[in-house]
């Protein structure tokens with residue numbers, strides 16, 4: 248086989264065979280195919296798309312390019328949840344113990360935050376003593392015992408995706424549905440999930456700016472998952488404003504604990520119940536989404552979910568007492584309100600600017616190697632649709648520096664206030680089950 252012939256085939260819109268796709272991915276991972284040919288191939292995919300069969304083959308070839316985690320020693324169907332990236336998205340912290348409390352195992356591999364989006368591992372490390380370095384044996388044992396464990400991403404997972412993603416970044420081929428879908432799904436499959444629930448974000452703070460694009464991406468991923476034998480469902484959720492009220496690591500842990508206690512923000516709670524219902528169904532814990540939702544609500548109201556959270560934290564070395572005493576979390580030195588300069592209704596928020604403001608405070612990383620401050624962040628007091636009086640606090644900044652004027656301006660400028668009443672944002676705009 249010659250790469251030039253396969254580029255030509257894709258350029259002319261002809262479907263590639265399984266063997267041809269494997270040849271390309273294996274050759275590129277091994278360094279036998281050069282970046283210039285791969286770039287042309289990616290651009291051909293960008294314009295000519297891929298069939299469902301090609302997408303599934305591409306996903307499996309990328310998943311097979313490095314380590315594949317074997318979770319077969321864990322009893323039951325292992326469910327993974329993936330979000331395409333948001334601001335203040337605390338769902339994983341809530342969903343792990345919540346779904347585990349319903350008997351469905353959650354063996355989660357998570358990442359750290361970068362840029363305006365946060366990462367689950369950073370958030371969990373805001374709990375004193377908590378660590379994510381578990382051996383495979385301990386990881387499996389903990390999931391069998393408690394039904395939930397969270398570890399950091401292992402070394403050599405999907406090297407083909409790492410190389411391809413870097414190349415796409417500089418060849419204007421990131422924004423292609425078959426390439427995004429196969430990139431995300433290859434990582435889920437290599438990390439051993441039997442069943443996958445996807446939270447595809449849409450809005451200014453998200454990858455997919457429009458509802459239509461988000462639905463297309465979600466359907467592409469659900470098709471890939473089901474085609475390769477992993478039961479997959481998705482939702483489309485709004486990311487035009489941050490999720491919940493808190494943005495920042497310790498602040499989001501507090502919000503997650505409150506949600507497990509049944510006192511969380513309405514949007515975060517609802518998102519967790521909807522995603523959690525899908526996780527319980529694809530994990531075989533319930534027949535219908537309604538039945539699953541009832542189980543999750545019961546796990547919150549009975550205190551079971553919070554109990555599982557404490558066991559999970561303690562099992563990974565963390566101080567579980569935080570669940571009963573939120574002041575044990577890192578606290579910022581300076582707590583300053585951002586006051587509204589006018590009366591009106593919140594019409595719009597720029598989620599990514601708020602995420603960037605939190606990053607500048609130190610809650611997130613500007614580059615991969617930046618140090619973060621677990622205590623700092625932003626707590627919103629208003630969401631889109633809410634009324635605000637002049638002089639009322641729109642948000643509170645938690646900082647460890649007195650020089651926060653730029654951040655305060657950024658938060659204030661990210662909000663649009665009008666004198667007409669505005670509609671609340673619809674949180675979940677689609678449910679994609681097949």
Ligand code: URA
Nearest residue numbers: 421426427428430431
């Ligand atoms: N996230 C990924 O992991 N891959 C993409 O291609 C886009 C977003």
Ligand code: CA
Nearest residue numbers: 335490491493
């Ligand atoms: Ca939040």
